[in-house]
Amino acid sequence: METDDRPRYAQIADELGRRIDAGIIGVGLPFPSDAQLQEEFSVARNTVRQALDVLRAQGRIHTVKGRGSYVRPRVPARRVAASRYKADVSSTPDRPQTAVTHDYGIPFSQHNPDVVIARESASPEVAELFQVEAGTPLVRRDLVFRLEGWPTHMSTSFYLAEMVDGTWVAGPGSEPAPGGAIGHLASLGVRVTRVLETVESRMPSPREAEVLRMSAGPVLAITRRMLADGRVVEVAREIVYPGDGVRLEYEVDL
Amino acid sequence: METDDRPRYAQIADELGRRIDAGIIGVGLPFPSDAQLQEEFSVARNTVRQALDVLRAQGRIHTVKGRGSYVRPRVPARRVAASRYKADVSSTPDRPQTAVTHDYGIPFSQHNPDVVIARESASPEVAELFQVEAGTPLVRRDLVFRLEGWPTHMSTSFYLAEMVDGTWVAGPGSEPAPGGAIGHLASLGVRVTRVLETVESRMPSPREAEVLRMSAGPVLAITRRMLADGRVVEVAREIVYPGDGVRLEYEVDL
DNA sequence: GAGTGGTCTAGACCACGAC
DNA sequence: TCGTGGTCTAGACCACTCA
CATH class of the missing domain: 3.40.1410.10 (Chorismate lyase-like)
Structure with missing residues (x-):
């Protein structure tokens, strides 16, 4: 087990990325809401949002206001x-x-x-x-x-x-x-x-x-x-x- | 005069972008600090930071922890x-x-x-x-x-x-x-x-x-x-x- | 109307760089 | 030591989507 002194938001982004890779969160399926993630990881909403910013920049999720986030398929x-x-x-x-x-x-x-x-x-x-x-x-x-x-x-x-x-x-x-x-x-x-x-x-x-x-x-x-x-x-x-x-x-x- | 109901951070990012274009903030010169911008625009620091996030994504500024931000030259x-x-x-x-x-x-x-x-x-x-x-x-x-x-x-x-x-x-x-x-x-x-x-x-x-x-x-x-x-x-x-x-x-x- | 994400506030502590 | 940006909290109000 390696020590992980990286920022909490980066750890959360990594964890969510792993879940996408593993298919636990499927393509096109709804992504957990801010509130759910806030609850699960016991952090403030801004920290959750920072984590999702990372996934958005990587093109892994797409977010629509009022609706939620979705996993983006990779179609290279x-x-x-x-x-x-x-x-x-x-x-x-x-x-x-x-x-x-x-x-x-x-x-x-x-x-x-x-x-x-x-x-x-x-x-x-x-x-x-x-x-x-x-x-x-x-x-x-x-x-x-x-x-x-x-x-x-x-x-x-x-x-x-x-x-x-x-x-x-x-x-x-x-x-x-x-x-x-x-x-x-x-x-x-x-x-x-x-x-x-x-x-x-x-x-x-x-x-x-x-x-x-x-x-x-x-x-x-x-x-x-x-x-x-x-x-x-x-x-x-x-x-x-x-x-x-x-x-x-x-x-x-x- | 057009109404501007866009988010405050987007307006601030635009304004700072204009200053860079106009040479008011020069290439390689220090960029105003979070505290200064917070003061000038009368907003919370997070709002200032959101504005700078936009400029960073556009590659217009580069930020180094503990030192500050700098205008990036465009060398196409x-x-x-x-x-x-x-x-x-x-x-x-x-x-x-x-x-x-x-x-x-x-x-x-x-x-x-x-x-x-x-x-x-x-x-x-x-x-x-x-x-x-x-x-x-x-x-x-x-x-x-x-x-x-x-x-x-x-x-x-x-x-x-x-x-x-x-x-x-x-x-x-x-x-x-x-x-x-x-x-x-x-x-x-x-x-x-x-x-x-x-x-x-x-x-x-x-x-x-x-x-x-x-x-x-x-x-x-x-x-x-x-x-x-x-x-x-x-x-x-x-x-x-x-x-x-x-x-x-x-x-x-x- | 309930749930969602988008925006914003007003604090706080930290690591880092310059002096 | 002091100023900087990086991170994080705990709230708030809004616009939007969906049932």
């Missing part, structure tokens, strides 16, 4: 850049697939993102990524991806209205789509040959925290540009994952 | 994978450079990482990355990179002892090195042709938090493998940046 994706987009390219009617089904190793039938599509003028920021004038008409697509009901990640992406207007890609029936964004563009005769990705780590916005059901941990945010013939034909700004929800893999040839 | 690097390693390859005696000087746009003379070199047996984890037996002798290199005194990132990396033993690369005189790791290996006749990187976001370990002078924000952690002739010749596990200290850029050709 391996997002291998070199092969995920090739999955898009090689999707066939017989074996439909997308980069996302590739990341999670799931069948296409389990791929049913929520989607909201709207027209929008290019903000200066998106315009620069697209290398077009600010104000250029775009089609904006907000997606939320889920696995067994739990959100895995979300994205906001844009096509040039000029390119997709009047096609199925501009409608809500464009998801789920075999071949993903690359499939969309291919159906319009545009062949994507290059993808540029920028990765950042930051704290989530309130909306991101709500949608992704995370209370305090960091997110990984990817800004993506797809190019065809040297021209930018799709911009995703941004694709947002819970910090512990993905491992990105890239290769660089010299 | 653009870490462009496609070009940074080419900088290593194209380093010459006339114009020495490394991937790191490329990232930060600094002259080689400003590149002076702290370095600790040791021999170590491969842990199962590192061994798997190296594709060798666990226990294989390695040379371990712990580096800390700084810019104008402030730590920008840190790394732990490994060479095969068999490959570098008895050469300058195994000694402390191997840093700073023109051409970085690729230059090290090139001097031994090993030509790196491929680099694999894995990116994760997580909370820092206590040691990382101390070295990088961050109190609560997330880090970006990169695991890197360098290959020559299909063989792994260098493993970095891990290269750790403060979450707001870097933007990674990758390209994927289809």
Whole structure:
């Protein structure tokens, strides 16, 4: 038995973490309330709350005001850049697939993102990524991806209205789509040959925290540009994952 | 004037953030103490502390027990994978450079990482990355990179002892090195042709938090493998940046 | 209306750093 | 020794969710 002179809140956080690991407190099940934990560990409520702050920062629990806390599932994706987009390219009617089904190793039938599509003028920021004038008409697509009901990640992406207007890609029936964004563009005769990705780590916005059901941990945010013939034909700004929800893999040839 | 019914601590955090932006509280200068802020804003100390928690999570301040808080500088690097390693390859005696000087746009003379070199047996984890037996002798290199005194990132990396033993690369005189790791290996006749990187976001370990002078924000952690002739010749596990200290850029050709 | 988490107060003791 | 932040207590009121 080792002496434990660490702060009480850290000990409690560890103990609760162990219970989650052991499955004593299950994924999606209600977490003990502040009052219960206060009672069990014989500490003040602030000490309980400090312990839960640790678990929240680790992304292990999610807390909703007035309702309680829940254990967050860990759904780690391996997002291998070199092969995920090739999955898009090689999707066939017989074996439909997308980069996302590739990341999670799931069948296409389990791929049913929520989607909201709207027209929008290019903000200066998106315009620069697209290398077009600010104000250029775009089609904006907000997606939320889920696995067994739990959100895995979300994205906001844009096509040039000029390119997709009047096609199925501009409608809500464009998801789920075999071949993903690359499939969309291919159906319009545009062949994507290059993808540029920028990765950042930051704290989530309130909306991101709500949608992704995370209370305090960091997110990984990817800004993506797809190019065809040297021209930018799709911009995703941004694709947002819970910090512990993905491992990105890239290769660089010299 | 908009009504502000947001929590008091959030308002205080915003106000302090504005003061940092405006330079009223400068980088590296002492931050007001809890007692001073308590006095100024007429709130309890816990409320002050909650406000500082926000700034810590954003990486804007760093706090050391018994001493106080300090404003953290923002030293963002653009870490462009496609070009940074080419900088290593194209380093010459006339114009020495490394991937790191490329990232930060600094002259080689400003590149002076702290370095600790040791021999170590491969842990199962590192061994798997190296594709060798666990226990294989390695040379371990712990580096800390700084810019104008402030730590920008840190790394732990490994060479095969068999490959570098008895050469300058195994000694402390191997840093700073023109051409970085690729230059090290090139001097031994090993030509790196491929680099694999894995990116994760997580909370820092206590040691990382101390070295990088961050109190609560997330880090970006990169695991890197360098290959020559299909063989792994260098493993970095891990290269750790403060979450707001870097933007990674990758390209994927289809 | 009962239970939940979010916020806030006004104290207290401690370990640590600077002087 | 004194000021600092870290931890902890024992209350309180509020907004929110759910039955």
